[in-house]
Amino acid sequence: MLEGYRISTKLEEMDLSFIHGFLTESPWAKGISREAVEEAIKHSLCFAVFTDDGEQIGFGRAISDYTTFAFLGDGFIKEEHRGTGLSKWVMQEMTNHPxxxxxxxxxIATVEAHGLYEKFGFKTIAKPEYLIEKWNWQAYKQS
Structure with missing residues (x-):
């Protein structure tokens, strides 16, 4: 727990406009529609970070069957709140969730945060030849 902040998994507390606004400008979900964000959130275990005055300043979600597989994604902290330990706290809450x-x-798929995730036991894939993907990199491109 960090003083001045709280984390919630209650979907009704989450600011969908804030989440969509951040994701649609992010490198990994640029152009994603609000409807797609809403659907993704509805089918995920989500973690929202709030200031004590109720402003949402962060987000992360786990896509999982809760037994065999989990993908942690869409994690972010609003820029002015970075460097405070919030990313570590969210990861701790996510990885420790019952x-x-x-x-x-x-x-986890990441370009730049390997150091953060390694603190929670994540490592470069030992056998990358075991994983293959089908990736529609233009899925969010709006015509």
Whole structure:
């Protein structure tokens, strides 16, 4: 817990406009529609970070069957609140969440935050040849 902040998993507390606004400008979800964000949130275990005065300043979500697989994604902290330990706290809350205990494999895709995730047991994939992907990199491109 960090003084001045709180984390919630209650969907009704989450500011969908804030989340969509951040994601649609992010490198990994640029152009994503609000409807797609709403659908993704509805089917995920979400973690929202708030200031004590109720402003949402961060987000992360786990996509999981709660048994065999979890993908942690869409994690972010609003720029002016970075460097305070909030990312570590959110990761701690996510990896320690009761629904995610015992999951056989968890994955994260990241370009720049390897150091953060390694603190929570994530490592470069030992056998990358075991994983293949189908990636529609233009899925959010709006015509």
């Amino acid at each position: 629904k995610l205990q015992g999951v056989r494999r968890s994955l």
